[in-house]
Amino acid sequence: MPNPTRSRLVLAGIVSVGLVAAAVTVPSFAHEREGSARTAYERSTAADAMAAKGLAPDGHNHRHDDPRTKNAISRAALTAGTQDPTTAKQAEANRSYVEKSRAMADPRLTTARVRDARATVPQNRYVMAGGCYRLRGEAIHFQATELGTYVLYNPSKKFLTGNGDRVSWADQPSADAEFRVRRHAGGFTFTLPGGRALTRTPAGTRLTPRATAYPLRRTTGCAAYPEIGAGVSGRPHAGVTDIQEVRGYVDAHTHGMAYEFLGGEVHCGEPWDRYGVAFALVDCQDHTLTNGKGAALEAVLSGRPTHDPVGWPTFKDWPAPQSLTHEGTYWKWMERSWRGGQRVFVNLLVENGQLCKIYPLKRNSCDEMTSIRLQAKRMRQFENYIDAQYGGPGKGWYRIVTSPWQARKVINEGKLAVIMGIETSVPFGCTFKNLPGGDVPACDVASIDAQLDEMHQLGVRQMELVNKFDNALTGVAGDDGETGVAVNSANLLETGSYWDMRACTTGDDEVHDRTQVAQPEISGEQQDALFGAIAKLSDVVNLPALPVYGPAPHCNQLGLSSLGEHLVNKLAGKHMLIDPDHMSVKARQKLLDILEARQYPGVLSSHSWSTPDAYPRIYRLGGFVAPYAGDSQGFYDKWQRHLGWADKRFYFGFGYGADMNGLGAQGDPRGAGVSNPVTYPFTGLHGVKVTKQRSGTRVYDINVEGVPHYGMYPDWIQDLRKLGGRQDGSAIVDDMDRGAEAYLQMWERAEGVHADACRNPGLRVRVARFGALVRPGMTTREVQRAVGQPYTRLGSTYGTCARTAGDPRVMMRIAFGPRGRVTDVRRAN
Helix, strand or coil, X not given: CCCHHHHHHHHHHHHHHHHHHHCCCCCCCCCCCCCCHHHHHHHHXXXXXXXXXXXXXXXXXXXXXXXXXXXXXXCXXXXXXXXXXXXXXXXXXXXXXXXXXXXXXXXXXXXXXXXXXXXXXXXXXXXXXXXEEEECCEEEEEEEEECCEEEEECCCCCEEEXXXXXXXXXXXXXXXXXEEEEEECCEEEEECCCCCEEEXXXXXXXXXXXXXXXXXXXXXXXXXXXXXXCCEECCCEEECCCCCXXXXXXXXXXXXXXXXXXXXXXXXXXXXXXXXXXXXXXXXXXXXCCCCCCCHHHHHHHCCCCCCCCCCCCCCCCCCCCCCCECCCCXXXXXXXXXXXXXXXXXXXXXXXXXXXXXXXXXXXXXXXXXXXXXXXXXXHHHHHHHHHCCCCCCCCEXXXXXXXXXXXXXXXXXXXXXXXXXXXXXXXXXXXXXXXXXEECCCHHHHHHHHXXXXXXXXXXXXXXXXXXXXXXXXXXXXXXXXXXXXXXXXXXXXXXXXXXXXXXXXXXXXXXXXXXXXXXXXHHHHHHHHHHHHHXXXXXXXXXCCCCCCCEXXXXXXXXXXXXXXXXXXXXXXXXXXXXXXXXXXXXXXXXXXXXXXXXXXXXXXXXXXXXXXXXXXXXXXXXXXXXXXXXXXXXHHHHHCCCXXXXXXXXXXXXXXXXXXXCCCCCCCCCCCCCCCCEECHHHXXXXXXXXXXXXXXXXXXXXXXXXXXXXXXXXXXXXXXXXXXXXXXXXXXXXXXXXXXXXXXXXXXXXXXXXXXHHCCEHHHXXXXXXXXXXXXXXXXXXXXXXXXXXXXXXXXXXXXXXXXXXXXEEECCCCEEEEEEECC
């Protein structure tokens, strides 16, 4: 008799060939008619046609042998022509400003412990995590599964496990091996689910409702629990005060909880598992069943027909820069990035409901907002898990923050400030249907407001309005080539209309949406294969003909709707950060018009999906730009161009958007044979020592592997240093190191604090009035609301500018006490 599980998994492999025509956070098709041999054939034909051209149609239109999409200044417009809105003279002045800024005094830094020192006798029920203690006369490793709960691992690498009223040693952990620990007089109690507790009896240890308190003392001789090492030594850098300027690099766009998106069965592996790496970093069932030969989605996206499905401990084929269905943000890899200098991490909650619906394996809802709520919940659980590993509530390095002041405190404590964001195709259910009477939105002002309030309450602070389809809020930039054909057809199935792409009138070769394939350029075979696959996927037999688009460049005629304008204004009203990436040129320009009219600085482009005309406008607003990371050489080139767009009125720092787990390819290696490779070990940011990263038996080298997983970003930044040589290498790393401060200052301005008065002379107040505005006892936030952002934040003092009738630039010094309140205000010159 056929195995039903096996049949479903094989079907999943077949279906995934069709999915690649619009994979990622990308597409949107309706349900597939299962069991159709013709469907499988047509999908395979479509995938083969695209693979033959080197295309991995993952919605970002990657050719994995063509670095354009990873390394272009804008992934929203890929052309060779340039009409930069900034003049050469302006660009040179902007670069000079950034160079002078690097010469300013740096904040004094100290270091922080990775975790608190262990006492001989545990002080509370949390601190045993990862430690070795003597229990019942035996050396036991305490492995935390959640806060205050442990599996107990003996020197024979077995787990203490409950079996009825007895205990025994098992080869694998389970719920019957998870002991909740409580502190009592005389020691600690150990209780399993159901109230069974370790009890000392004349017959030996039993499980009864009456717990015995066992003493614990640190010891040696424990077995090492299987886990990945960081490969970074030295304490993480921290500030000498909570209020000073911060240092550290920024990732403004990654999908750390993407293991739950698309129904939860497309992404292979998880960022953590309560039992550790051997359970978290495993391949998908449909990959392992066929020994890596039936993983069609992975095969087309990576360009490799098969892969070794074994993850831990060998990691032969994954993670890898082009292995886009496998987990890249495992917590120990993230720890390496944090210890290597990262201090801001934006985690975008991501979903595509239509793609989720067609994949036959799923365990989660395909409703986009339901998925986003689930991922937000997982972020909190992840934070608790990291806390559990580092000694208790608040002790972990992964800290979800909801304000720039909270983030500053976290970073100056030496930890990672995590911001929650959203990137999805149909936020708040705001799709629309194209009907004879016009476009009918599926949302209204009331539903947008209610859901935005809910998301804000969850902790969301950064948001994109669109991802892959036109929605009731905004038009989309679209995709080009054969991918554009597939995603455009998906747009029809989602909304009832194709993209309304017409010839642009911008007059700028770089300012347009994605170029559409003209109808005559698609062969009948290609069109039949693509449309046939889509038709079978959606149960739609007769799709309307694809529009005959005119000459390129193309611009989507759908701009920002009245509902979209409402949302933009509501986001600004809530001081949330707005990301215009993926929007049509028309919509993005309107959005920036609104923000300029409001003088609202809370705007950023997080992964190069805006057009080059937008970047100077974002900088002029006081916003932040983090280009797509990609290859180190491509990113280095983008940095050089962005220097010419910097605005002298604002602090400058630079970030990147990794887009990891978003089906975005990571950086390829420059090659071990280059003249200036990264040499190991090297000194990373602020003195830490970085060695080659080891995961199980696999050792990673940036020169050979590139960026296969998140832990390689310290190495990638060192590669940027090597690219720039002695002078520019230090400059780009300095700008990256100042990225966290630039992001926080942008966020402060979004909260209603005006820019510093030293860089902005028109904001200076008279010295006589300054003393009335800034008074002893005020908090840093109150000071900023009174006189704007400080020009310098060194230790426990702020420096800013005021004026007198005879001196237009008087430096003022504001001193704060240990509790962060003003103690003294005086002239500094």
